[in-house]
Amino acid sequence: MEGLRTDLEPFFRPKSISIMGVSTGSYRFGGMSFLHKLQECGYTGRLYPINPKATEIRGVRAYPTLSSLPELPDLVMVCVPAPAVLDALRECSRVGARYIHVLTSGFKELGTEEGRRLEEEIASFCRETGLLVIGPNCMGPYCPDARLTPWGAIPGLAGPVGVISQSGTITQRITEYLCSLGMGISKAVSFGNGTVLDALDYLEFMATDDTIRVIAMYLESVTDPRRFLRLALRINPKKPIVLWRGGESDAGARAAVSHTGSLSGSRHLWEAFFRQTGVTRVESMDELVDAVLGFALLPPFLGKGVFLVGGGGGNSVVNGDVCTREGLQVPPLSSATLKKLREIVPAVGSIAGNPLDHWRAYEDPGHLTRVLDLGYEDPAISVIVVDRVIRRSSFHMPDEPDSTPVVIELMERIGQRKPTVFTVDFSGGDPDLTLQGCSLMVRLCRARFPTFPTLQRASRTLTSLQRYHEAARRQDSGAG
């Protein structure tokens, strides 16, 4: 089917949506919830709830069947119970609807004969009729730019990220998390059991979508590993793929069978896949979001040398350790850089070097830019990590002005001369610190500087990016 199914755009920009199975009794995760959320998020297309017993639901006219609608809906969301799904698909086919999302669960993931049978019936019916189905057992399509945000009152920011995920909860969390940092989503799809369209169909589609610059995937299984290899080899060098694979442990694999009926495949095969394709492997939600931020915001770079700008002698020591452990290098600065650095860093209470222990760089934006300039000019340095400390009464004079706005303004003016990221530590349970740290992180991310709550996360992200660009360079020179 490769190449035939790439036109999935209508899933994400429907002008009309019919929701089959809007029960007025129950609420959560059902058709009623989709209707409610689409209204709440300002979906501007036409909505057609289907319910044989109601004439109006939430102020919208309800219809008994698809064939009684005044038009052919661009998208049908099927939310009826599992045994009724096949009939719903038959109805879709009869009226000529082609783009269908099936929310309903209760298929092969149950591990029962009945579940498997129902799912096979769906699969074979769609093969015969050419229906394009997302699901079953999933949250379906999401496209903030089209106000298609059926999962709820997420800010719904449009941006350069594509998300393909086998889990509804994880897709929701990825989109929510990225948006909260000012990183928008072009399109996301939670595709569940992947009975008709599968992960690779969405991947192939997103590869051709120019609004998408980074693709994040959460997968529990791949039905056609060779096709995945082929696609990843082609797509990843142009559009980074960040892949989180669920079910690599016995316990995870056991849960995957019950979750999406997936057999997650051998660790061995996956290792080979990552090695061959250079796809960026992540192992948690945080890592996935971090890598996406990095790919979306940072220019390419090849070296591993990082310049660590911060304050506190102990911090310098452990920061050097963390970066090294995560695969970066913290090289000594060139003698020319050191000479200039010593002119602006006092000998007592600071350490002029790499890591740089220099409190003043926290507070004095002019000073920070002079320090950054030295890093940008030093040939041993490929990336810069700046630690920003949240102001505490124990570190600062009470009446000292907060330099953050000036720093952000300066950084925006400088731009990413060399890839530059920030860390802001606000771990713990202090509400003031937490809120300040969170807000500072968001402001820096919005100013297009990836910002991380720990240096460990910053370093791991930079290492992943460096590996990606290094592999891309090798490929280029191999081809040339």
Next chain:
Amino acid sequence: MEGLRTDLEPFFRPKSISIMGVSTGSYRFGGMSFLHKLQECGYTGRLYPINPKATEIRGVRAYPTLSSLPELPDLVMVCVPAPAVLDALRECSRVGARYIHVLTSGFKELGTEEGRRLEEEIASFCRETGLLVIGPNCMGPYCPDARLTPWGAIPGLAGPVGVISQSGTITQRITEYLCSLGMGISKAVSFGNGTVLDALDYLEFMATDDTIRVIAMYLESVTDPRRFLRLALRINPKKPIVLWRGGESDAGARAAVSHTGSLSGSRHLWEAFFRQTGVTRVESMDELVDAVLGFALLPPFLGKGVFLVGGGGGNSVVNGDVCTREGLQVPPLSSATLKKLREIVPAVGSIAGNPLDHWRAYEDPGHLTRVLDLGYEDPAISVIVVDRVIRRSSFHMPDEPDSTPVVIELMERIGQRKPTVFTVDFSGGDPDLTLQGCSLMVRLCRARFPTFPTLQRASRTLTSLQRYHEAARRQDSGAG
């Protein structure tokens, strides 16, 4: 000197403090800052600032010299410039002061001949006179119960933790971080260059202090590795030692030389130390705090079997992966447990198993306790991790009541029948989510259930604890 210096209590509970070098001109990190913070934190003893030119500083009478004071101060804080420190110590010795903290930096950590010479002079003077000195180049002692919190307006919660650290910034952060989670400190010491008293002197002292149940250390070097080995072998089985070692990388070691003049020793030696002693090794601030919380709040346990209680199929899959990766086991439940579980967990939309995917356990406290009971009774389960989700409009009915207070009340009643911890995910930049998550984490920690922002952190902590208790059991049976 072993055993002779264990009476360090007066450092932490002085009835009077003299601060030498309270400049009225400069503020930060100097004597003026200590005076200010001690007043602010409600220190109830007598304060004697020394300044030859002032008669009163911040409403407190100032004196020109130590000998002009109306009494012999229990503690002297020396904040004069480095070249004047030896004279200050001579004055201390003359008046009979024995407990001295030297804040001043500018010694061997400079890497200069002059710095080394000044430090050696201090060392030899103190050997001759028996002065007990914390420092130089450090923030000194901290004891919230005695309102000795010279580092600033930290909540100053008293509790079961002892902290020994070579870095001032890191000591401040450890105490601040733990306090914010409701975990109090008995005594902390930032000891810098450790010229006179060193890490092992504080360790030996804290071993005998009954108010301390867990000892957290940050070290860049140890002057007498054999003594450390001997002490750790003796102390750790009774009082867990959590050790973060700075300077293990080349970059970190380079910074350590400039920070505290330390040579951090070979990785090889340290590996052997951890293996032989069973001391808990951590590699970041978060890990250190997590391990301290775990040791302070959880009863001992031997097995690795964890019961994962949460919601979301994808979460179940990746949670199984994370726990396994971090060294725990997620065993299938016994058939008796599974039978009972299936009676209360629906087949569609949930997964009765381990991991347990069961949304209702998030919301219905009665339901959660029934689920926990099953875990407590299953012999394959040693620990339980409960995921708590922050309420979002996309997951919940808007008018659904928040069950958190009931859950906390229930948990407090149940207690730690088997070690039980929580995870609360609030990563990202959404201020509401962050604030709610942070507050929920604190409430659960205060209810004596260790709570972590990621399952990775929870699992790593439980693995460390399990290793510790396993080693202790082996030692016990070896001895018996």
